[in-house]
Amino acid sequence: MQALSFNNIGMTFPDGTEALTGIDFSIDRGEFVTVVGPSGCGKSTLLKIASGLLKQTVGEVDVDRDHIGYVFQDATLLHWRTVMGNVELFAELHGIPKAERRRLATEAIQLVGLTGFENNYPKSLSGGMKMRASLARTLTLSPPVFLFDEPFGAVDEITREHLNEETQLLFQREGFAGLFITHSISEAVFMSTRVLVMSARPGRIVAEFNVPFEYPRQPDLRFDPEFARLSGEVSRELRGSHS
Amino acid sequence: MIAPDPEPLSVGRSQPLSLDDAPVVIAGPGRAKSLSLNILPPLALGTLILGAWYFVSYQLLEEKRRFLLEPPHAVLKVGFLDWDNFSEILRGLRSSTKVAIIGLFIAIVLGLALAVIMSQSKLFERAIFPYMVTLQAIPILAIVPLIAFWFGTGQKSRVVVCVIISLFPIIVNTLFGLQSAERGMHDLFTLHSANRATRLRKLNFPAALPAIFAGLRISAGLSVIGAIVGDFFFGRGDVGIGQMLRKYANNLDGEQLLAAVIMSSVLGVTVFLLFGWIQNRAIGKWYDPSGT
Numbered sequence: 001m002q003a004l005s006f007n008n009i010g011m012t013f014p015d016g017t018e019a020l021t022g023i024d025f026s027i028d029r030g031e032f033v034t035v036v037g038p039s040g041c042g043k044s045t046l047l048k049i050a051s052g053l054l055k056q057t058v059g060e061v062d063v064d065r066d067h068i069g070y071v072f073q074d075a076t077l078l079h080w081r082t083v084m085g086n087v088e089l090f091a092e093l094h095g096i097p098k099a100e101r102r103r104l105a106t107e108a109i110q111l112v113g114l115t116g117f118e119n120n121y122p123k124s125l126s127g128g129m130k131m132r133a134s135l136a137r138t139l140t141l142s143p144p145v146f147l148f149d150e151p152f153g154a155v156d157e158i159t160r161e162h163l164n165e166e167t168q169l170l171f172q173r174e175g176f177a178g179l180f181i182t183h184s185i186s187e188a189v190f191m192s193t194r195v196l197v198m199s200a201r202p203g204r205i206v207a208e209f210n211v212p213f214e215y216p217r218q219p220d221l222r223f224d225p226e227f228a229r230l231s232g233e234v235s236r237e238l239r240g241s242h243s
Numbered sequence: 244m245i246a247p248d249p250e251p252l253s254v255g256r257s258q259p260l261s262l263d264d265a266p267v268v269i270a271g272p273g274r275a276k277s278l279s280l281n282i283l284p285p286l287a288l289g290t291l292i293l294g295a296w297y298f299v300s301y302q303l304l305e306e307k308r309r310f311l312l313e314p315p316h317a318v319l320k321v322g323f324l325d326w327d328n329f330s331e332i333l334r335g336l337r338s339s340t341k342v343a344i345i346g347l348f349i350a351i352v353l354g355l356a357l358a359v360i361m362s363q364s365k366l367f368e369r370a371i372f373p374y375m376v377t378l379q380a381i382p383i384l385a386i387v388p389l390i391a392f393w394f395g396t397g398q399k400s401r402v403v404v405c406v407i408i409s410l411f412p413i414i415v416n417t418l419f420g421l422q423s424a425e426r427g428m429h430d431l432f433t434l435h436s437a438n439r440a441t442r443l444r445k446l447n448f449p450a451a452l453p454a455i456f457a458g459l460r461i462s463a464g465l466s467v468i469g470a471i472v473g474d475f476f477f478g479r480g481d482v483g484i485g486q487m488l489r490k491y492a493n494n495l496d497g498e499q500l501l502a503a504v505i506m507s508s509v510l511g512v513t514v515f516l517l518f519g520w521i522q523n524r525a526i527g528k529w530y531d532p533s534g535t
Contacts, residue, residue, distance in 0.1 A: 053430055070434055076427040080449040080529045092445075093435040123531040 003029045003063065003145050003177035004050060010058030010202075011045055018202040019045045023059070025196065025205060029144060032171050032178040034188035035205075036238060037198030043181040044073075046203070047147045050179065069143035069176070071151045075130035077122040077137075083109065084118040087136045094141065101140070108136035112166070128159040132166075139170070146171075148180040152187070164190050165219060172215040185234050189227060190217060195234055199241040207237040310497040322502020332487060332503050336510055339470040339483035342398065343514070346405020347466035351459065353406070354413030361414075362421035362447065363439065379411040383469070387476045397480045401473035408469035409462035416458025420451025453530050456522035463514040471507055484510075 005026035011019045019042040027033045037043050048054040052065045077086045087108055091101035109115055112132040122130055131151055138146070148167075152160045168191045171178055182188050188195045189211055197207040209230060213221060221227055293315055300314040313321075323329050361368035387404060394400040424446050432442050474485025484507050491500035 051434055053433060066436075068434065070430075072427050072430070074425075074427055076425065076431055078428065078446070078449065079531070080452070080526070089431075089445075090435055093432070093437050093441065121529040123529060 001029045002026050003031075004179060005062040006046070006050070006059065007062065008059040009046070009049060009056050009061065011042065011049060011054070012057050020049075020056075020204070021058075021202040022204050025208075026062075027145075027177045027179055029177045030175050031194060032168070032180065032192045033194045033196060034180040034182060034192040035196045035198055036182060036185060036188050036234065037203060037241065038200050038238070039183070041198050041200050041241075042203030043198060044149050047149050047179065047181060050145075050147055063145060067141070067143050067145065069138035069141065069146040071131075071134055071138055071146070071148045073150050073153060075122070075127075075134040077125075077130055077133055079122050082119050082121055083114055083125070083133050083136075086122070086133055087140060090137055091140050104140040105136070108139040109133075111139060111170070112136045126159075127155045128163060131155065131163060135167070135170070139174070142174065144176055146176045146178045148178065150181045150183065153183065160184075160187070161219065161222075165217070167191060168215060168217055185231050185238065186222060189231050189234060190222060197234060197237045197241055206241050207234075209234055209237075310495050313497040313501060318498045318501045318505075321498035322505075328499055328502070332484070332499070332506050335482055335484040335487040335503070336506055338481045339467070339474055339485065339507075340510060342401045342473065342483065343405055343466040343470040343510075346402045346469055347409055347463055349402065350406045350409040350413055350462060350466065354410050354458075354462075355417055355455075358414045358417035358421060359443070361418050363443070368418070375411060375414060378407065383408050383472060384476070387473070390473075391477060396477040400477055401470060401480075401483070404473035404476075405466045405469035408472075409466040412458045412461040412465065413455075414458075416454045416461075417451060420454030420458075421447045423454060424450040452526050453522075453532075456518065456526065460515055460518045460522070463518045464511050467507070467511045467514055 006023045009023035010021045013019060023046060025033075035043050035046065045054060047070070049056045050061055050063060051068055051070050078089065081089070084102075084105055087105040088101045091104055096104070106118075109118060112135050114129065114132050114136060117125070117129065122133070125133065134151070152163045155163065164187055171191070178191075180188070180191060189209075192211050195209045195211060196205050197209075198204065199206045211230065213224075213227070296312065296315055300309060300312050304311055321328060322332070357371070361371065383404065386407070390400050390403050390407075394403055421443075428446055428450070429442075432446055437445070470483065471485040471488070474483035475489055476485070478486050478489060484503055487503050488500065488507075490496075491503060
């Protein structure tokens, strides 16, 4: 079932910068698609268009915007709210009664492994824990479409790998349609069912790779020869897209 | 705080995912070290100031001109240990404190309301801001005569002086705070279709609290100055510390004058510390001044 589709999307900013051109792909529920591309190629712009934060200048986006989960580059936690208060926020904005949103938040907090930290304020959390809280906040509404804007770029390598593993487990459990933006080829291949390579600005999709590995994916998959071969192919395309 | 050890990965709501990284433990310096760092420098400087004070009183001033700066022990004896004198200063201080509190309260209500309206309407902000800056730029002593014309020389005029002098920092800080929420946070609220009132209540206002408290601390000190300046200038009605300063100066009562000055300063510092304490109680749990 198609959950998100970009139909010939183009984006030119008011200052004349052409960020995207001819973006045409769709994502079904149960698909996890990652877009890799050079810095400034318009990857984040694509997510903002999908969510409605930006309006494209050309083409159509087909998605139910009332049910989108968006995980930003920064955890964007409200400093004055505890982990529980932050995770309850979206349910609160949607008018869900207090008892129900507390139940949803407790469940999401447990799912991301933050049980015991419900009453902590963001200033006492590490970068990885903040991202988990951010993920939990988005999970409370069980969105059928999840947008990830390079969410693990600011954490260290080991934490990033853990978060990658946990995110693909969440994907397998929840079955949402995922659109993930990253610079990391390893991250892209490890988590996705499909990897799209974007060219330098104006961004367009120049290559597409299906990732054949079964879920749940184990950490050792990263040492598999097939994983290395596929990563190499994505890398070659990415280098080609730079030139 | 100790973070749990990493657990094996598994799928299912009953099995939490692993927790690989530890929470941030905010550690401060040792208590003794902190005390010595906080207390010793001002104590040393205070001792130096007292020494310089004695030097000026006894070495630079002749005896007949010593009223210009009476030595510290004379100020202590006449201004503080003589109950008749000290109780007079306390009565004046009480009157000025009352004026400062009323003026500050009005300035807070007015300042917060104006800042909220300005944050919600660019047009209103553009219209009113130049006049706020102009009002702030006029020396308070220059408009005190006008205030006397319009409101008389009683308690009301002193309150007006307090409001005028303490309003600007509240408006500027609150407005800055209301506009300080990060873009990403606004995007979150936009994605979930939050209306303006919800955004103000759940995002802008809490995000503004540190700036609001910074403004309140400045304004609280200014309201004390306003109460004393108003009382000093108008010189009528309930006797405040300003009228006493004038009387002691006219009578060349150097010890009482210095005692009154010190007590005025104590009032200002007390108000500043009080608002610092309220700030700590209100936002200390979550506010990180380093912004990390």
